[in-house]
Amino acid sequence: MISLPSEPVPALARPADSLVVPAVWCRRILTSLSKRKLPDRSAGNLEMLLTYFIEMNPPTDRFADQLALYAEGSRQGLAEAADMLQRAWADGHGDLAVAQPPLPETLRTLGARLDDAGARAAYLTIGPDVVHLQTFGELTEYSLDPLELRLEVASRLALRGHVTAGDPSAPPRFETRLRMVATQLDGQPQQSYELFITPRTIVVEGSAGYYRSSCVDDLMGHASRHDGRRKRSGRRG
Numbered sequence: 001m002i003s004l005p006s007e008p009v010p011a012l013a014r015p016a017d018s019l020v021v022p023a024v025w026c027r028r029i030l031t032s033l034s035k036r037k038l039p040d041r042s043a044g045n046l047e048m049l050l051t052y053f054i055e056m057n058p059p060t061d062r063f064a065d066q067l068a069l070y071a072e073g074s075r076q077g078l079a080e081a082a083d084m085l086q087r088a089w090a091d092g093h094g095d096l097a098v099a100q101p102p103l104p105e106t107l108r109t110l111g112a113r114l115d116d117a118g119a120r121a122a123y124l125t126i127g128p129d130v131v132h133l134q135t136f137g138e139l140t141e142y143s144l145d146p147l148e149l150r151l152e153v154a155s156r157l158a159l160r161g162h163v164t165a166g167d168p169s170a171p172p173r174f175e176t177r178l179r180m181v182a183t184q185l186d187g188q189p190q191q192s193y194e195l196f197i198t199p200r201t202i203v204v205e206g207s208a209g210y211y212r213s214s215c216v217d218d219l220m221g222h223a224s225r226h227d228g229r230r231k232r233s234g235r236r237g
Helices: 022-036 041-056 060-071 076-092 103-117 146-159 174-185 216-236
Strands: 121-126 131-136 140-144 193-197 201-206 211-215
Touching (some): 022 041, 022 076, 022 103, 022 146, 041 076, 060 076, 076 146, 103 146, 103 174, 140 146, 174 193, 174 211, 174 216
Antiparallel strands (some): 201 211
16 A cells, blocks of 8 residues: 655645645545555556645645646646546635535535544534534544535545445445435435434434434435435436
8 A cells, every 4th residue: 555645734824734735635535545446547647646746745826737737748647637636626616615515415525534534433513614523433523614625525526436335245334324314314404413423323413403313224224215216216207
């Protein structure tokens, strides 16, 4: 496995571990990639480019230009990896960057972060201005504003197609479980949420009175029924 460079500490107004710092953002992608990467050349090129930018620690205002230079380069594999990162970085800074991403993307992304952290349990709060995540096992805490959260979502989208789906015989990943929670919350009025997550149970409480406690088996059963309805609806269309 590739050795990850140490976390950079650039002198910026935001915290040194903010995803707005390009090297931190690249390191977050590389951490996820190194855990579940596919054994193909495209994943290797992405890994190489991410490692380079982590070590170079480029200024935020020059990162997009540096990605563009690689995207226009003659080395096809690196150019494709740079183009993908360029689009993901731009997506995170788009016109909607000051707004919270949709709840399903937020939950799925936070679940993936829990998987990367090897969390045993976690407490999440999701509000209009900030998302806070606290893991248990090895205690860690993160707070993400809307821009950082959109960059986190963009980083996860960038990985799709470069990482494995995971062992189907293993317990459902946090990413999968929180994606199922999002289907349960579909149609609820807009509100803030608190979630307490253990290996077997997820408790969700909303500021507008929503409350639900689900075990993992119930979540996965709900997911199967939901997917079945979607397939039947698609066939009728």
